[in-house]
Amino acid sequence: MLVAFAAFGATGAIASKYQGWFALLPIVSFLGFGAAMLYQLFGVRCGRCRAAIGRALNGTGYLFSVPADFRFCPYCGTDLDTDINIVQQT
């Protein structure tokens, strides 16, 4: 998501300098940023309960990283550093 956000800014600068098809570059990179945002919201899931924990991550205020104190699933309490095979066996 950070890469798409940086690409959005860079392609915006390129598009403002050049004409023609370069004007479409910010739109494409903005769609990439939007897709990354949607993936963060709905694609990041807990390994145990499959809840969408990306929404909880968004609430922390860190859009581009996971804060160090976000260690447990807010829905089932599973330690997010636990190996996924161990989680599935329990």
Ligand SMILES: [Zn+2]
């Ligand atoms: Zn969970």
